[in-house]
Amino acid sequence: MGFSGGGGLRLLHCLLLYSAWQVGSGQVHYSVTEEAKHGTFVGRMAQDLGLEVGELVCRLFRMVSPDRRDYLEVNVQNGILFVNSRIDREKLCGRHPVCSIHLEVIVEKPLQVFHVEVEIKDINDNPPVFSVSQKKLFISESSPLDSRFPLEGASDADIGVNTVLTYRLSPNDFFTLDIQNNDEQIKPLGLILKKLLDREETPELHLLLTATDGGKPELTGTVELQITVLDVNDNAPKFDKKIYKVRLAENSLNGTTVIKVTASDMDEGANSQITYSFESDVPANVLSKFSIDPMDGDIRVIGEMDFEESKSYQIQVEATDKGIPKMVGHCTILVEVVDTNDNAPEVAVKSLSLPVPENSPSGTVIALISVSDRDSGTNGQVTCSLSPPGPFTLLSTFRNYYSLVLEGSVDRERVSAYELVVTARDGGSPALWATASVSVAIADVNDNAPAFEQPVYTVFVKENNRPGCHIFTVSASDLDAQENSLVSYSLVERRVGERTLSSYVSVHSESGKVFALQPLDHEELELLQFQVSARDAGFPPLGSNVSLQVFVLDENDNAPVVLPPYAGVSLVTELVSQSVAMGHVVAKIRAVDADSGYNAWLSYEQLPEVGVAGSPFRVGLYTGEISTTRALEEIDGLSQMLLVLVKDHGEPPLSATATLSISVVESRQALKASSGVSRSVASAGKEAMALDVNVYLIIAICSVSSLLVLSLLLYVALRCSRPQPGIYGPRKSTLVCSSEIGSWSYSQQRRQKVCSGEGGAKSDFMAFSPNLPPCSGPADSTEQQAVAQDHSAKISKQHQSTKIQGEIDTHSG
The missing domain is CATH 2.60.40.60 (Cadherins)
Structure with missing residues (x-):
């Protein structure tokens, strides 16, 4: 079965590495006796490790000993391990039963590591040794028979049978050697007296004790025993x-x-x-x-x-x-x-019942005090006294014991602790005395209700606030301590219109922070009045209420709305005679704004038409009237399109637009058209009448507003010139901070409804709060600065409105 390609070579390589690992992971064991001469053969290391002798040099054969000693060496020519230097087993391993030298053999190409262990065998090269060469013994002549006198044995540095010792004593008539066998390695030695001693007959004895080990050949050690017989002393002092x-x-x-x-x-x-x-x-x-x-x-x-x-x-x-x-x-x-009178009395407080409740009755025992004097007689008779004077006294109960008793009333809010000194004086001459300090803490009871700094707080909050924003923090203090001073806050629930108070605001029970739960709308709710209750954690709990007046300040959140007939997207056409003179009122744009104050103050502006210059019409800045600026000419054309921008004075300003078309006709055509549009003429008459009414109404409102401002200024001046008595006594006015507004204010908001043209009533005037320094809270400093700048801008606009109102009056006249 053959191998193909690179896969067969990889498998063969793995087999070779496995075989090398099997050889390199083995361990060779040798043994050699200690004190062997240089060059003594130990073993054929190269052969035993499976290494070729001829490759030892080229494979960088080397041997490493952990202790860096060169006891053994390898001849790289023949691979034989031999003794290189003297090996002393006792110096190398002491009395350890097994002594070995561990070697590491390293060869490279490929890298292999072998472990070789060479055991060092013991030889009997150490004789038994006694601690001293001469031992002196002093034995009384009156010592009885069989008396035993212990001796110290010898020691042998060898191990095994080489260290097994036997003892023998030189022949004599008085002593024999006693060796006690037990399970321990140490065998106690001693001399046993077999014959009574007589100092006058034998004043001294010289004996030799010999120790022999069990090695081959045997080695011995000796110690000389010099025994001195002592005389008997038979008379005591x-x-x-x-x-x-x-x-x-x-x-x-x-x-x-x-x-x-x-x-x-x-x-x-x-x-x-x-x-x-x-x-x-x-x-x-x-x-x-x-x-x-x-x-x-x-x-x-x-x-x-x-x-x-x-x-x-x-x-x-x-x-x-x-x-x-x-x-x-x-x-x-x-x-x-x-005895002499050298000890001062001692005072100790044995039992102390603290703290003392401030409503404790007279006669309450607070502490048990003991006095003592280590002297005797009159030197130990002690009397006690208490200082400083106060609602406490000392009563003698029985011998050397006094009771510290409450004899008056205590008030923790007035004095929270009393530091008392007990003085004890003895009856010696001169008399000695000692003192002991007793600190009596007064425990609180819930006898003080939480108190606010002011009965009423005024807060200003901008409308459209974010839900859950912090608008104010109420804080009440309680003169009591611990849980009696832990104040929790809650709303005094009531209904605000059709809704509950808790749907508008909430108060954190621990910090007293008041949060607005939903955005407030100035157009819906201008003033929110409610109460916050502060209650302590005492038993029974005590509480008090504080009133909050939250004024919702207007923001420019409503754009102007153009009233009919120019509202919506339909285009309205107005007819004008070609022969009208300059200043003729062609039409009037009416608009209303749901906001108040500057946010509802509207101005009108004609937007230029693209590609048209020199329009013969203009729009009144504050009246919305469209009138001619000159006599109409043929170059003006028969019709013109006007785009009017209606803009309020809020920050940022909001606007709306109105579009109308003006058609220029001849005088006769205008008369004919007038019969067809008699209703429009009547409407124009009504508009002129409404314009006159608006002008007079604005003049009246400005007059009343001026009188109101003067009255408020006079009232504030009188209020500041003399203190106002109240239930909290005379004090300076306290500024109220709103974290959402960032300004300090006491002013009240007054609004008057003004009817503009045919529209509904609207807010056209507000007495703004003065711009005072912002709060010093680090968290709201940026917002407070921004709001402060906003108030400064509004004050500047107020001055501008005075000038603009004058222009309106002049134009209306």
């Missing part, structure tokens, strides 16, 4: 008394002598030389307070003597001679400490 009693004043200075003890010994020589010391089991408080001179037995004070810490001390003293073995005598010293 004795004190004059068994018990000594001493009185010592507390606070005695360091170095003060407490007592001097003396002991005697009937022995001679070193056995009669005595040293003094405290017994080994003397308590730590004795060692920290007293010291003893070892030579003369003088006991002195070294620490602070405190009667309150310990009223007495019991000191165990021993006298030890210098004999061998040493003999000891004992005595007891009882030290009584005498």
Whole structure:
């Protein structure tokens, strides 16, 4: 079965790589004994790894040892692994049972990596070793038979059987060697006394202890045992008394002598030389307070003597001679400490019932205070006092205990906490005293309702606001604390026309922000009055209301509407005699605007006809009358088309157009046409009459408006000249900010309905609010500046309207 093309070659290549991986992934294991000489044969590495000896050089054969030591080396000529340097197993692996050297063999072209492990075998090259060469033992001649004296064994650096040790002792009459076998590797050694010692007969013994390992050949180690027989001391020192009693004043200075003890010994020589010391089991408080001179037995004070810490001390003293073995005598010293007035009273608040509700009745126990004095007698008798004076007092309940009692009324809004000082004074001379501070916090009860800064707020909002916009924020403060001061806001529901108040506005219960839920329409609703309720979270809850007057300001959102007969898309033709004089009124355009103020102030403008110049007609700027500017001529033609633009004064201005056709006829034709259009003539008479009425009406409205403005200015001046008493007392006027308008205002909006021509009544006059500084809120600063500029522009237009009204009056006259 053959392979075709590149597929067969790829399969053969994969088989070769797999075979190479199988060879390269194996591991070769060798072993060699430690201390082998240089050049000792270890193994045929190239052959064992399946490598050709002749390719070792060209394939860049190299061997790497992880520890970078050159213990082993490979001859690249024959592929044999041999010992290159001395190998000390104990230095390389210590006492580890298995010691190996791991090698990595790397060849290239192709790259292969092999792992070789060479185990180092132990040989018996280390003899047993004792820690010292000579061991000194001191054994009393009075030691009983079978007494055991422990010895330290030897150690061997080898492993396995090479480290198994056996011991033997040189022959003697007094001691035998004792070896205890157990499960542990360590075998305790000891000497067992088999014959009583006599120092006068045998003062010293010299023995040799030998240790032999289990290797081949055997290695040994020795230690010399030098035994000294000690003399027996058979007389102990004795004190004059068994018990000594001493009185010592507390606070005695360091170095003060407490007592001097003396002991005697009937022995001679070193056995009669005595040293003094405290017994080994003397308590730590004795060692920290007293010291003893070892030579003369003088006991002195070294620490602070405190009667309150310990009223007495019991000191165990021993006298030890210098004999061998040493003999000891004992005595007891009882030290009584005498009290002095050195401790100030201690004041502790054992129980504190805080905070104290501000409506707590008189006699309420607030705290239990304990007083104590570590002194005794009159030095420990304590009396207490309280300062500063206030609605609290101290009552003695029983010995060393006082009660802190409320004896008056407290008001958290007036004083939220009292800092009291309790003074305790003892009966010593001089008297000592101590103080303790007690902070009494007054807990709040819900006795204050939320309060607004003003009873009424006036807010101005532009119409066509976006739904959900923020128009104002009400804020009420509560003098109470915690939940009693947590204020929530809600609307006082009522009906506004056919709808509920909640369909127009809402208030956030936590922040007090008032939002307009839908766009407001000045033409539908000019003033929205409602109340917001603020209620705290106390029990029972308390609340108050504030009134809001929201004035909806007009925007230019209604375009002018041209009234019939020039409304719509139909073309109206007007007939004019060719012999009319200059100033003859041909027609009158009437239009109305649903807005108010400047937004409803209309002007009329004739749009130039393309390709026609020098029209003999003009349109009155504010009357809408189309009249001739000169006598008609033949060059004017028999008919002309006029396009009139009606534009209001809003920002931006809105406009509408009216189109009419004017036909020029001879005088006789005009008379004939007049009989056919008598109704049109009558209508023209009515229009002239309506024009006269409009002129007089505008003059009357301007007069009344001027009087109204003067009255408002006089009222404001009188209002500002004297304070207005109210339920909140005299205070400065507070500006009201509307985030949607961005201006400060107290003015009230007044509107008068004016009838324009045949149209319905419309708003033609408004008293605008003054342009005052904008609010300082960072979120609405850009909008406030824009609105402020809008108000400035309106004021400028107001001045222009005065001049224009004068022109209208002159033209009407």
